[in-house]
Amino acid sequence: MILASGLRKSFGSFEAVRGIDVDVRRGESFGFLGPNGAGKSSTMRMVAAVSPVSGGTLRILGLDPATDGPEIRARIGVCPQEDTLDTELTVRDNLVVYGRYFGLPRAEVRERADELLEFVQLTDKAGAKVEDLSGGMKRRLTIARSLVNRPELLLLDEPTTGLDPQARHVVWDRLFRLKQQGVTLVLTTHYMDEAEQLTDRLVVMDKGLIVAEGSPLALIAEHSTREVAELRFGVAEEGESHEVLARKVEDLAERVEVLPDRLLLYTADGEETVAQVHERGLTPVATLVRRSTLEDVFLRLTGRTLVD
Amino acid sequence: MTGTAPTNPFAGAARLTDYWATVYRRTWKGSAVSSFVSPLFYVVAMGVLLGGFIDADPDRLEGATSYLAFIAPGLLASQAMTTVFGETTYPVMSMVKWQRTYYSMTASPLSVGEVILSQLGFVVVRVAMSCGVFLLVMAPFGVFTSWTGALAAFPVQLLLALAFATPVLGLSAGLKDESPFALIYRLGLIPLFLFSGAFFPVANLDGWMQVLAKATPLWHGVDLTRMLTLGRLDWSMAAVHVLYLVALAALGWCWAVRRLTRRMVL
């Protein structure tokens, strides 16, 4: 569906995407995980055939966006990071009008609009103006709009950024259904839980480059331990810096990460590691044992956290 | 059934018809008032009442036998211009910046050129309606020497509309924000309206002022319209007017497409 090699994007002298290789196959759900500024949107806009490629090759549905942009755009669905809904039109008009851009007959678009409103649970808002919708509803409407042409490939740029947790879950649920229907999904996110829940395979992007690739589980297995013990220390121990504390426990874990507010101990058995920490006479005010996540993978690969 | 790419730019632009129809349904009340009531006010106030004080000498009024007959074609062409400014300043800023509607249009199979083409189509329809109404309002005042002249003046307004629409749209498409619009209205639209021969023969202007007035697109539109409604057609001058307006529309088109593309395609 998407084949990129050595793909680059520059804005003047600044390189936002610095040579990435991507291969997305039909029916899979593929993710770009990376912090703000990693180059995810720049990549997505090239894939959506609205932003010219600066270097390397890119094929979407076997077509070249430089020459077949309209053909590509006719067959894909795009949910951009920034909303482009017409807030002065009604919810339903936004769908109908948009469907017409794809050359679909009016009757078909109307029918499809009602179907999609049902799908994104906005049927009772059909006549409302978009400006009266909540952020989550607008996102769902944008998703509905991107489906109006029954796309073979759906691109979602940060589908839940800026939404409250409840609204995010509603969006995830809808996207999960699409995935089950066999729609090829490509999404970008800086939320590791979103990537874990929705993608079969993902690439981790940082500063315009891909730093790792695989399924969420494989990435965690490859770049992290099974569990993580998080330790927070109180003021009593503040005399000793986190670095000093880290040195005291470094032999208890495969790896120790020092964050501004806590230590992360990467280990196969978190509970046991916590017990060993206590045996050393250290008294963290709070401990948490959890499974490794993609956040840990990112931290491992880049030395930074995804969201800050 | 996924979508398809349009087979030619006009087919592409035509896909936006429903969009413009929806926009029109939302705004027609306001624009209906301005395209019916304000021309009537102008014709009555300036043409009939002010004109009552003006001693109409055809030799000094480009051949018009009354001030009303002189000013009516000027008001008609001005109406075309004003409608164009209304449709290609703030609405364009909205589509490129506030609502980002252009971005949703070009995420579909449509291209920037097709989007502009459709918007020009909309502007022409709006001008056709407002000038059509204007012609109907003026007809009872007996300002047209011949019906054929009045009918011929109608397509001139559409050409004049395109000659204004392409450069103004291009200008708006590249602006960062709306603040220059106030200036464009005060230093562009209003002086054009007042000094391009709609209200008085430009022959009254001295030297360079007259040259300047005759260089404006509105003067070419006004003069051509007036020739037609007064039934005093000078073919060679008419050809100059048409060529001027066609050239401006064409240059404006290239500029508008280039500016909007530069802004949107990064």
Ligand SMILES: Nc1ncnc2c1ncn2[C@@H]1O[C@H](COP(=O)(O)OP(=O)(O)O)[C@@H](O)[C@H]1O
């Ligand atoms: N139109 C642009 N002009 C200049 N720089 C840009 C433009 N778009 C994005 N960038 C820069 O490219 C980098 C990557 O941006 P983006 O692709 O939006 O990242 P992400 O979506 O991962 O947050 C950022 O540093 C951003 O400032």
Ligand SMILES: [Mg+2]
């Ligand atoms: Mg982004």
